[in-house]
Structures are given as C-alpha cells and as structure tokens.
Amino acid sequence: MIERFLPVASTYAGDIDFVFDLIFWTVGFWFLLAQGVFFWLLVRFRKRDGVRAQYVTGELKSEKRFITIPHALVLVCDVFIVFFAIRVWYDVKQHLPEAQQTVRVVAQQWAWSFVQPGPDGRLDTADDIKTVDELHVQVGTTYHFQLVSRDVVHSFSVPVFRLKQDVIPGRVITGWFEPTRTGTFDIQCAEICGIGHGYMPGRIVIETAEQHAAWMASHSNREIAAASGPAAGGR
C-alpha cells in the first residue's frame, strides 16, 4: 500500500512495507470492529421510556468474556506481528550480507557528506572520492555504509530504501543496503539536530553500472588531479 506513495528502491523495502501493511490491516480491523461494536451498543441500548439504566460491574463470567476473548485475540495478533517484525528486523539490522562496496556517510550540522573508494576499491586511500549532499551508488550492488557524526546525533534516513539509522558521535555504525532501481531520491536527517535540521538535504543517485563507472571515472580523475596539485582537497 505504501509503495503507491513512495517508490521501493531497496531489496528489503518490500519486507518493511509488508510489516507496515500487516500492522495497518490488523490494527485497522480491530479498530473498526471496536468502533462498530461501540456505536452498535450506543444505538441498541439508547435511552427508552420505562427502561432504567443498569450498572454493569463486569464481575460476572458472562460479562468478563467481552474483555478476555478480544484480549486473547489481540494478543494472538501481537505475536503474529512480532514474529514477522523480528524476521524483518533480523534481515535488515542484524544480518550483514557480504559487501561489494563500502561507503562512509558523514553527518554534521547541517549537511551529509560521503566518502567512497576510488579505483583501488578501498577506503582511506588517496583516491577516495569525497562528495557533499550527493551519494552516487550502483543499482544491484550490495553496499555497506559506515555512519559517523562530526558533532551531534543525527539519523540517516533514505525513505525509498525504508532505511533509518541513528548516527551517534564517537561511534562507527555499520549497515547495508542494495539498491534495486535507478533514479534520484531523498536522503533526510530523521533526528532533530539543531536549527538547520530542516535544511539538511541530501540526494542518493542510483545509477546503472555504466553510468556509475562514468561518474567514478570523472570524479576519480578530478580528485587525483586535485591531490597531485597544490589545491589538494575539496569537491
């Protein structure tokens, strides 16, 4: 259902949507049923001439079942939801598939910046590609991301991936994603991080292998040229 409003662009986005839908419909069913019974009771037992109101203590077995039976059924639904939620949580947050690429995501007040390996395929070497506001990735590739913060707590949120992960100063938090469709999508900060929080825009550009190779080549050249000259650094 949510995919009608927000594209699905990662391998696990569909699983998260499934849990979302499961919760929505399960809770929605009980909500509508409870409201239906409530209004039916209001109408059915409305004020009538000659009929006195009765105070129900809820102590009789015949009365208690109106609480205990729905309660048990709701608990069964809870277990059902938790079972699927834990399975998805494990796949997204606990399980770390082998990476084909690793990128570093740097959060600060109030910008996202990114470091990705250059042609040598390794981070923290001279050919690293550093960008601000834009992360370029290749579709169909499993990425590990290393989240670091330069100042306060942020939250790395990519809605089309259904990914949200807090960024904690002093810690390197590793997670993963695999993009499944090309396009340009939002990266947001999902944790209030100061007065500029709402103006902390980032974009993720998901490219085909050819497009990504061309982007890498253009940026690698520029970085290597910059690194070899006196004007080293910068985007």
Add this chain to the structure above:
Amino acid sequence: MISRWKRAARGVAFVLSAVALAAPATADEGSRGRELYGFCRQCHMDNGAGNPLYLAPNIAGLPEWYVARQLDKFHSGIRGTNFDDVAGMRMRPVGIWLEKESDRKAVAAYVASLPIVEPAPTLVGGDPERGKALYAPCSACHGPDAKGMEALGAPALDHQDDWYLLTQLEHFKSGIRGSKPQDVQGAQMRPMAMLLADEQAMKDVIAYIMTLGGAPKTAKE
C-alpha cells in the same frame, strides 16, 4: 440562511486579505532584516559578535556588500559544499533558507548596521613586527589599515576574530575555500594565502592585523 453564511465567509476572507496585504507594506527592509536575523543569532549571537564554540565568526558591522555576496555564495553552493569545510556546511542551510535575493540583502543590511564588536584575541605566538612585512601584499586589496576595499571585493579585516582569519587562510591555502571556478574573489585569495609559508607566518600577519583594530592586542597565554 445560506446567504448569511456566505456574507460572513466573505467578510472573514476580506479581513484576512487586508491583514496579509498590509503586513509587507508596513515592514521596512530593516525590520525584515532584523526578523530574518533571528535564525543567524542562534550562532552569531544577538550583537553579531559570533561564538567560536559554534564556529561562527564576528560579523557585526561587516560591509553590507560583503555579507550579501557571501550569503549569495552559500545560497548557490559556491561556499559551504566542501567536504572539509565543517563551518561552511553549517552556514549552508542559512543560504538555502534565504531563498530570495531581497531577503539576503535585508539580512546583510541588518548585519552591517550592527555596531562593531572588538574581538578578543585567542591566538598566541604571532609576531606583529614580522607580520607587518608579510601584510604588504595583502594591503594592495584590503588596504594599509585593513579597512577593505569594495571595488576590489576585499572585506575589512581589522575587527575580525583572529581564529577565523587563521582558519580562512588555511582554507584558502588548501583549496577548501576559493577553488570553485565561480568563486572569483576566492580564486584571488588563494595565491595570496600561499605566500604565507606556514602557520607561523599566518599567525604573524594576523597579529599585525589585530593591531589595526581596537581589540586588545594580545591573547592570554
């Protein structure tokens, strides 16, 4: 009955429109600038003196044209989009937020109207005597008294924080600032910063600049 409701709705709409139209007419540019400065004061403080804790420099009384130009640069991404420019990236949201050029000018006018605040020295080890000689090339644009020259795009330096001047010289030298092709004034500053061989030379020239303003001349050791 319906016509009465319609008349009432029209009346409310008229009053709301009148209020909306009257607001901009009564607000002059100064009050607009003051209002917008509410965002800036979070880091630059009420009096524009700045706060090194937030990496926010002293901007009180800076020339209007200079502040407006820098806001334009933050708005367009010429400044504040370098990976190593932590303070610049903090300014970027302000540039994005000040979407209209008229608003950027209004804020710049308000900043320029703030009384100058003499910065407290924070750097130690600079020799103003050596700095005086090193300042000679800078004086061509910033003037012999560091008051700046609008025609050359050079801002006043005499009331600026020493820590900010050091950071910016380092940024110009390393290319963090001034390496974007659109940054004409920054590109002019880069070779000038490279004339200062090391951090000591930068501290020396900054120590000399600090003698030109009204600030206390030495930092507490």
